[in-house]
Amino acid sequence: MKKFLFILSPFILCARLGAFELPLMHVPQIAGAALETPPPSAPLKPARAAASFAAYPVNGVEVIVPHIDGGQNVLAVLRSGAGLEAMSEKLRSAFGGAAGAKAAVIQPKSRAELELAAQNPGATILSLNQFLPAGAAALFNREPNFAGPNCFNAAFTAAGMMAPDRLRHVGNPEADQRLAMYFKKVPSTGLQPGDVLVLNDGDHAVYYLGGGLIFHKKSYLKQHIYRIVPLEKAYEPEPNEWKPGPFDGGSVFNDSETIRRKEAWRPTGAQYEFGPASADEQAKAETIIFLGGQVETQAPRWALAKELGYFTERLLENLVADWSAMAKSPNPVLKAYYHQLESFRDQANQSIELELLSSAHAQANANEILKRVWLPRNDYSRGLAGRLLKIYGRDPSATEKVLDAIEKDYDGQPLRHIKDGGL
Secondary structure (H helix, E strand, C coil), X not given: CCCCCCCCCCCCCCCCCCCCECCCCCCXXXXXXXXXXXXXXXXXXXXXXXXXXXXEEECCEEEEEECCCCCCCCEEEECCCCCHHHHHHHHHHHHCCCCCCCCEECCCCCHHHHHHHHHCCCCEEEECHHHCCHHHHHHCCCCCCXXXXXXXXXXXXXXXXXXXCCCCCCCHHHHHHHHHHHEEEECCCCCCCCCEEEEHHHCEEEEEEECCEEEEECCCCCCCCEEEEEHHHCCCCCCCCCCCXXXXXXXXXXXXXXXXXXXXXXXXXXXXXXXXXXXXXHHHHHHHHHHHHHHHHHCCCCCHHHHCCHHHHHHHHHHHHHCHHHHHCCCXXXXXXXXXXXXXXXXXXXXXXXXHCCCHHHHHCHHHHHHHCCCCCCHHHHHHHHHHHHHCCCCHHHHHHHHHHHHHCCCCCHHHHHHCCCC
């Protein structure tokens, strides 16, 4: 069977179930009035541009955003006689920064920093990363170096719901469930820092920083990096940016797509415990967490195909189909786990596609390549098979027999052999 990447619309829970809680979202709800997004009639325009950066006026401060390859610090210039605290107060107001957050003096090193210093002799160059959410500051102008992490993962990481060192794909169903649980829909005018915006009915999502600026990643493709741009430029190509080719699937980022529709979501600070659950539901949730930990560990290392095998992608497809009742559960946490399972399936697909099948030669020899990584016999595959045998009422001592059956059924249905106990 020849394997092709299916193109998805752009779009962690706890490492261990423990008390059966979803992770708390550690982002306080913004209180008070923040600066509103400039209305469509007055889009945020660069105050000036240079070879390695663009500058935007934000609450009386010229905020310098380096272009791709320009550096990882958002910048400002402090000229002689200007007050650092006064500038910091303006930025705290614009970006909803924590009380006491201050711009940091830096020694220019990156291209943008050096160019900015050369244009402003005698002035002090400042980093403004202290005013960004920790997740956004950790990822700005960086490439994940593997396929999968996408716009919703970027937005939720900036919102503090996901960790910047555990990046992965977040599919539309999982994103919708997270928004329904942890956010409330608000008018798309009068935006506040911390809002998540879903654009054009779900083909893109961004995190609103404040002052008209957003943090986002354009797609799940590894070549798209984490950027800060004005909201109205969410779809526009940028200097030095990679552009999808004809074999990367249709992309709304090939040209300057118009923002036709915006949905704004504001964090509520909601928290969820798992609540009543059957032993079967708990075992399935624990298995999803186990799978998630494996996928999130191996995908960034480009080791998913080698360590987890192609059978994992097929098994995830089986489990998504077989456990679909979880998606209709009245328990929102069960639904959240199920939609994570869908995202893990998509991440496995994207990782294997890029790791093994990204060239024309590899696509032409997909069967032989995938056979070599069909089923690694390791602690992971044995542990997963043992968990699933218990869920389906089979004897875990049949693990090796089940793996033997799966191994002989290349590109088949691994879950069938688990249900049969390897018979």
